[in-house]
Amino acid sequence: MDEFPNPSQEVAVIPINQFKGHDYQLISGNKLDILFTSKTFPVFSSPVINFFDAISRQCLPLCKREDLRPFSAFFFYIRSKNLKKLFQESSYSHSSVGLGLSLNISPSNVPLNSLYSLLFTLLSGSPCVLRISQITISALGEFFPIIDSIYTNYRDSIPAYSIISYPRSSPLTSLISELCSSRVVWGGDSTATQIRKLPCPPGCKDIFFPNRQSCAIVNLKALCSAQYPDDILSRFAKDIAMFSQQACSSPLHIFFVDSSRDDIHSIYKFFESLDRSISSLETKFYSPKECLESALSLNLAFTSLTPLYSGRYLRTCYTNTSDTHDVLAPNRKHGNLTFSLEGSIDNLKFNYHYQTIVFLPYPDHQSRQIFFDKYYHSFDRLVRPGQAIDMHLHWDGHDIIRTISRQVFF
Amino acid sequence: MIPERLTTLVSIQELVSDLLSSTGPHIDNYSSPVFWNHLNAIHDFHLAYSSDYSIISRHFSPDLSYSGIPFIPVSLFKYYALKSISDDQVYRILQSSGTSGQAPSRIYLDRINSKHQQIALSTLFTSHTKLSRPNILILDTPATASRQAPFTARKAGILGFSSLCRKSFYALKDDFTINYESIESAIDSSSQLLIFGFTFIAYKYFLTQVQSFPSLPPILKVVFLHGGGWKKLKDLSLSTFQFNNLVLRKTQISNVINYYGMVEQTGTIFFECPHGYMHTNSLASLIPRNVDSLTPDFSVGDHPRIAQVLSALPTSYPGHSLLTDDLITIPYPVDDCTCGMKGLPFKIHGRIPKSEPRGCSDTYQSV
Numbered sequence: 001m002d003e004f005p006n007p008s009q010e011v012a013v014i015p016i017n018q019f020k021g022h023d024y025q026l027i028s029g030n031k032l033d034i035l036f037t038s039k040t041f042p043v044f045s046s047p048v049i050n051f052f053d054a055i056s057r058q059c060l061p062l063c064k065r066e067d068l069r070p071f072s073a074f075f076f077y078i079r080s081k082n083l084k085k086l087f088q089e090s091s092y093s094h095s096s097v098g099l100g101l102s103l104n105i106s107p108s109n110v111p112l113n114s115l116y117s118l119l120f121t122l123l124s125g126s127p128c129v130l131r132i133s134q135i136t137i138s139a140l141g142e143f144f145p146i147i148d149s150i151y152t153n154y155r156d157s158i159p160a161y162s163i164i165s166y167p168r169s170s171p172l173t174s175l176i177s178e179l180c181s182s183r184v185v186w187g188g189d190s191t192a193t194q195i196r197k198l199p200c201p202p203g204c205k206d207i208f209f210p211n212r213q214s215c216a217i218v219n220l221k222a223l224c225s226a227q228y229p230d231d232i233l234s235r236f237a238k239d240i241a242m243f244s245q246q247a248c249s250s251p252l253h254i255f256f257v258d259s260s261r262d263d264i265h266s267i268y269k270f271f272e273s274l275d276r277s278i279s280s281l282e283t284k285f286y287s288p289k290e291c292l293e294s295a296l297s298l299n300l301a302f303t304s305l306t307p308l309y310s311g312r313y314l315r316t317c318y319t320n321t322s323d324t325h326d327v328l329a330p331n332r333k334h335g336n337l338t339f340s341l342e343g344s345i346d347n348l349k350f351n352y353h354y355q356t357i358v359f360l361p362y363p364d365h366q367s368r369q370i371f372f373d374k375y376y377h378s379f380d381r382l383v384r385p386g387q388a389i390d391m392h393l394h395w396d397g398h399d400i401i402r403t404i405s406r407q408v409f410f
Numbered sequence: 411m412i413p414e415r416l417t418t419l420v421s422i423q424e425l426v427s428d429l430l431s432s433t434g435p436h437i438d439n440y441s442s443p444v445f446w447n448h449l450n451a452i453h454d455f456h457l458a459y460s461s462d463y464s465i466i467s468r469h470f471s472p473d474l475s476y477s478g479i480p481f482i483p484v485s486l487f488k489y490y491a492l493k494s495i496s497d498d499q500v501y502r503i504l505q506s507s508g509t510s511g512q513a514p515s516r517i518y519l520d521r522i523n524s525k526h527q528q529i530a531l532s533t534l535f536t537s538h539t540k541l542s543r544p545n546i547l548i549l550d551t552p553a554t555a556s557r558q559a560p561f562t563a564r565k566a567g568i569l570g571f572s573s574l575c576r577k578s579f580y581a582l583k584d585d586f587t588i589n590y591e592s593i594e595s596a597i598d599s600s601s602q603l604l605i606f607g608f609t610f611i612a613y614k615y616f617l618t619q620v621q622s623f624p625s626l627p628p629i630l631k632v633v634f635l636h637g638g639g640w641k642k643l644k645d646l647s648l649s650t651f652q653f654n655n656l657v658l659r660k661t662q663i664s665n666v667i668n669y670y671g672m673v674e675q676t677g678t679i680f681f682e683c684p685h686g687y688m689h690t691n692s693l694a695s696l697i698p699r700n701v702d703s704l705t706p707d708f709s710v711g712d713h714p715r716i717a718q719v720l721s722a723l724p725t726s727y728p729g730h731s732l733l734t735d736d737l738i739t740i741p742y743p744v745d746d747c748t749c750g751m752k753g754l755p756f757k758i759h760g761r762i763p764k765s766e767p768r769g770c771s772d773t774y775q776s777v
Contacts, residue, residue: 288704289716289733289762292474293483299469300462300490310471312703 020175024166028144038160040098041125043405044087047157048122053080054150059143069283074112096405098125100181107186108133111140116391124405128161129176174198182404207398212248212355217255220266222361235386237277239358242389244286245333249356249388252332254339268309275311286334288312294334350378358388422455422725423522429722430529446477448722453479456728459494463728476697476706481718481733484674487515493727495520506563506673515674523726527677530693530723532574538681539633545600546575549607549616553584563673564608571606586615594624603632610642623661637669644760650686674729675721687755695720698740710740714759735761
């Protein structure tokens with residue numbers, strides 16, 4: 001069995017517990033044994049909303065620190081005002097209750113998603129076992145003790161949870177899988193395939209988030225008429241840079257619609273402005289060196305690309321192939337975009353089902369409807385600039401809370 | 411345009427041989443035109459024989475190249491088989507230690523390149539340590555350099571330095587405990603002794619464990635040479651000064667020399683001067699680059715810059731110009747270090763911080 005990695009000197013020693021003879025680190029919440037006998041609650045119950053609101057109040061001020069700033073979005077999102085608004089805008093009712101114990105395998109490389117996963121599961125009214133990685137522990141380490149101390153006041157009024165960590169080779173995933181009512185597995189194709197093979201109860205519901213990619217559609221002529229409004233570009237810069245393009249909803253490719261080779265100069269200027277916008281973001285999410293490394297790696301991996309713009313935080317290559325996503329994806333990160341020149345928006349040929357499409361500028365309601373009618377099979381989300389990386393109750397086409405809860409008729 | 415005489419592997423190898431034979435024990439000024447002309451010739455060769463290098467050069471921004479030579483980020487050696495020879499010419503594949511938990515670099519060598527590395531190491535070693543065919547006490551285990559062991563940077567270092575010495579002794583047993591008998595034999599049978607180890611191994615398994623190091627005879631000429639593990643040492647917050655003091659306290663050796671090198675440029679290493687600065691030399695140079703713009707920045711000062719390292723040796727793979735992850739500062743201008751040694755003095759200050767991995771894949775990692 002793999003050993004637990006040595007915690008660095010700054011990190012507090014995390015207690016080792018055992019479940020059915022197998023070691024795990026308890027990061028926050030209850031010991032695993034308790035989870036299997038814990039009860040479910042209604043969706044969006046007030047105590048759960050209050051619990052997260054209390055976390056928001058204590059953790060949000062910490063996010064003024066530069067290293068914690070990327071986490072502020074989550075702690076802002078979980079204010080009771082926002083959670084109540086989400087409930088009101090949704091079609092959930094309080095007669096829906098949690099399905100039962102939910103096993104959540106969170107992404108090792110997007111620490112924040114762990115907390116979103118916990119939020120959605122507890123909002124669904126289901127007890128939650130959340131397995132996190134050592135990377136997540138070190139990234140979110142300061143928040144867990146706060147969450148833990150707040151939890152002591154809510155222990156009996158919200159679904160029980162365990163935030164735990166254990167080595168990949170541990171049989172714990174399999175053991176919990178056999179006993180849970182739902183499994184929420186945040187991507188990677190290999191992870192999804194591996195966990196799907198594990199036996200689970202017949203009624204267990206699964207949400208697997210496999211590898212996905214996203215793109216942007218830019219109508220430069222429409223944007224130009226608006227003189228490149230800074231806020232649009234700075235919001236789009238966040239979509240590109242905030243997760244170093246490694247979030248599945250961050251655009252990797254840009255379709256320039258109503259464009260031809262004659263527009264290359266304008267496109268170059270657009271990238272130049274976008275690079276400046278990324279440069280001026282308060283927090284830098286990757287270095288110019290990483291940007292250059294990825295660009296060279298991309299060029300080595302795929303030789304038919306034609307570089308257009310090489311800046312400090314953005315490097316772009318033209319490609320006229322639309323079926324190269326799988327080849328390009330592993331190398332597109334740290335501000336490396338591909339783009340293609342497209343004719344009319346009515347004649348786009350998507351050979352890929354995108355997770356998110358960012359529209360610049362965002363079309364009016366009627367145009368969106370026309371776009372949906374024509375291309376609904378090609379995407380799960382259509383968003384404004386700056387919203388690509390925002391988490392939502394609906395993800396990859398799944399209504400997460402509805403899937404891991406059940407409707408009670410009475 | 412590629413000079414006609416350089417269109418074969420043999421001719422570029424001869425050029426390196428010529429440079430090596432003309433490089434005496436004296437360390438020349440690194441900025442000599444001879445070095446740069448040589449480097450340009452190697453660049454032309456790789457341009458012709460490595461399609462990957464050719465792609466990199468084509469996509470390289472002219473603003474960033476120096477003397478017309480682009481650089482390859484060292485990380486690319488982890489993901490691509492970068493070489494300028496055919497598969498049947500590969501004699502040995504060097505592998506980095508992969509300390510960052512990532513895939514190790516793979517460096518493809520032919521026989522001649524491997525030999526050149528030996529000659530270069532010998533030249534630089536002799537000129538800097540003033541030792542001639544000493545015995546070597548290796549601060550590692552015999553298993554590390556055994557035939558069965560993979561060809562790692564540690565093994566390459568041990569074999570490389572051992573080949574410059576007469577007789578080898580190991581200071582550690584295979585279970586990483588101190589082999590006092592072997593240490594005594596090394597001291598008793600030597601008139602010149604090189605004590606060599608990787609910094610972190612030397613610290614963790616030798617310096618912190620050794621209790622009674624034998625007294626050194628006054629006639630014994632001894633050098634304590636270490637390098638390669640400074641990243642881990644940095645994690646322990648141990649300065650060069652503290653390290654050297656520990657060596658003195660535990661072994662009574664005051665002649666402690668640190669070196670900086672990497673598996674991607676084996677053979678050419680940078681030695682530390684008595685004042686605590688690494689120096690470029692006639693076979694290996696360095697270009698400090700601005701962290702933000704990546705443009706060359708030779709100004710003296712404490713602001714950290716990224717080190718681009720240049721080596722005159724690599725002919726079987728395009729490793730002559732590499733952008734490292736290491737941050738350096740420049741204490742004095744070229745040839746102006748107070749120690750009197752020529753070349754550009756520099757100090758290593760750690761690694762450039764990597765951005766947090768934030769992607770939506772590979773979620774089920776244990777670390």
